[in-house]
Amino acid sequence: MCRSLLETTKPYLVTTLRIPAAQTLLLFSQSIDTNSNFSRLVCDSWLLLEFPVPEAATNLLLKATKLRNKWEELLNLRLEAVQPAVRDESKSASSAFRLERELSSDLPRFMHTEIVYTLKRLMAADLKRLHVGPGAGEFAPLCPNPFHPSWESCPHPVKGGVQVNSYLTYNCLLQEEVTQEFDTWHCPSCDMVASLSPMERLLHAQTCPQKQDNADSRMEEEEPPGSRKPNSQPFNCEHCQKTLHLTPTEILRHKKQHSL
Numbered sequence: 001m002c003r004s005l006l007e008t009t010k011p012y013l014v015t016t017l018r019i020p021a022a023q024t025l026l027l028f029s030q031s032i033d034t035n036s037n038f039s040r041l042v043c044d045s046w047l048l049l050e051f052p053v054p055e056a057a058t059n060l061l062l063k064a065t066k067l068r069n070k071w072e073e074l075l076n077l078r079l080e081a082v083q084p085a086v087r088d089e090s091k092s093a094s095s096a097f098r099l100e101r102e103l104s105s106d107l108p109r110f111m112h113t114e115i116v117y118t119l120k121r122l123m124a125a126d127l128k129r130l131h132v133g134p135g136a137g138e139f140a141p142l143c144p145n146p147f148h149p150s151w152e153s154c155p156h157p158v159k160g161g162v163q164v165n166s167y168l169t170y171n172c173l174l175q176e177e178v179t180q181e182f183d184t185w186h187c188p189s190c191d192m193v194a195s196l197s198p199m200e201r202l203l204h205a206q207t208c209p210q211k212q213d214n215a216d217s218r219m220e221e222e223e224p225p226g227s228r229k230p231n232s233q234p235f236n237c238e239h240c241q242k243t244l245h246l247t248p249t250e251i252l253r254h255k256k257q258h259s260l
């Protein structure tokens, strides 16, 4: 369906698609270039995605990179497994199993994310003035890098901006107007209120002391068997992909935490 839409002879294609084209592009593009607030993403230097709500685009992109990281990790484990000298076979098999399980629930959820955007094919004229170029759009090294746990971000030598993983370059797109002032932002986890750039918000979300899913995993992983309450029962949380031992009240509270 995408193909027939894109192979149109019309010079510009501007449309809001119901099919998850954005999700597909974010998962499979060899290169993704972004502006400073992630509202414009150029995939493989010829398709432009524009999102009216930058926060939603940021979340979608972040989810896509997490899925791609997991996928990469899984492939590496699979490749290791067929090599003769595997250090810890059972450990890598269980990690592979965990990753597979996570991907099989995360992927469909990602593809079904409701998001509004437009998709446009860039023309030769657009491509001539697409990037800010070397030396522009630089940004302090991202630490921790929200897009890849072990990739050291660095200025892109051709496009400008910062390369944050093997396919994603942040802040390398030319934009009509550059806003240096940012709206006040309210962190939903720790109640901090500050004027932060979209990237600074993302970095804060990674390191926020009150980060919601940090608290989650701490709570769920540190469950010594002796601490189980007498009326607790095994509860298989589909969201966490874990079996927890909780009382009926705790189960309700746990479910509610995912619906927030």
Ligand SMILES: [Zn+2]
Binding pocket: 001, 002, 003, 019
């Ligand atoms: Zn299609």
Ligand SMILES: [Zn+2]
Binding pocket: 187, 188, 189, 190, 191, 192, 204, 205, 208, 209, 210, 211
């Ligand atoms: Zn916070």
Ligand SMILES: [Zn+2]
Binding pocket: 237, 238, 239, 240, 241, 254, 258
């Ligand atoms: Zn859960």
